[in-house]
Amino acid sequence: MRPAKTLERVIPIGTLAERTGVKVETIRYYEQVGLLPEPERSEGNQRRYGRAHVERLAFIKHARDLGFAVESIRTLLRLSDTPGMACDEAHAIAAEHLDEVRDKIARLRSLEAELARIATVCSGGVAASDCAVIEALADHSHCEHHSA
């Protein structure tokens, strides 16, 4: 007897989407940009995926969720495909991305501080000519933040 549906050896794109949490259109996009290898096709030209695709797409999704750029993921996948290759490069990509994330957090925190200041002063209800939000945006003098 054949295995239950959720354990089948080849699955269509919709099932792959469900199983990985990646949308159908996004899966086709990943194929188009060369992240996901082209799968076999049914007689009627529909994509049929196997276990390897599920794993690879899960890898991609995990990396995307962590904010890695598609270009970085391409490199990470290449590294994971060549097991003899040194891990230095993967480590460098992760470390660099971590730096970027930390930078982004720092910048957002300074935005948060200024926004909080602006939003607190103005509690609404006043005429716009006196609105602290508008005034704060119009007047750049007493703020020391930097461009994004």
Next chain:
Amino acid sequence: MRPAKTLERVIPIGTLAERTGVKVETIRYYEQVGLLPEPERSEGNQRRYGRAHVERLAFIKHARDLGFAVESIRTLLRLSDTPGMACDEAHAIAAEHLDEVRDKIARLRSLEAELARIATVCSGGVAASDCAVIEALADHSHCEHHSA
């Protein structure tokens, strides 16, 4: 005698760019999407800006630096143009944006934590088959983070 160049009443786009820190192309873009009103033109069809444009562009730049979407800025500008209008809306926009920024910070912090974990374990030099970065991305099991 005429005033010094930096104090002139009408300025070309390049000077406006210098004075506000907004690139020439971006200024034209803001005009195109209706954030900055169309200025007068010279006889030769070149844009000539006045004091009001400098102020409005500074407002826009400040708001963009704070991460406000162009659409929000459009509303904020409209509010600042109608001085009788209540400030509630401006306050709501700022408060909502502050919420978004805080959300973003929270999400980035959880990314940071996982990236730090991944990057620390793997210090490079090992073969990719044993690389903690690759493994962590391939194996989703011991991580509880959520999609972006």
Next chain:
DNA sequence: CTACAACCTGTAGCCACTACAGCTTCAAGA
């Protein structure tokens, strides 16, 4: 008057999708 920087318009590209139009295929029920 000449040279050259600065300006002009319009279009295409960036990232990582997302949405749609207009078609074909698959699979389950009658």
Next chain:
DNA sequence: TCTTGAAGCTGTAGTGGCTACAGGTTGTAG
């Protein structure tokens, strides 16, 4: 076996907020 409707297909265009050209015109200092 036939029908129906969900799911699949390709290709194109749109998102946001710019940025980067190409190929021309204007402004201005020497």
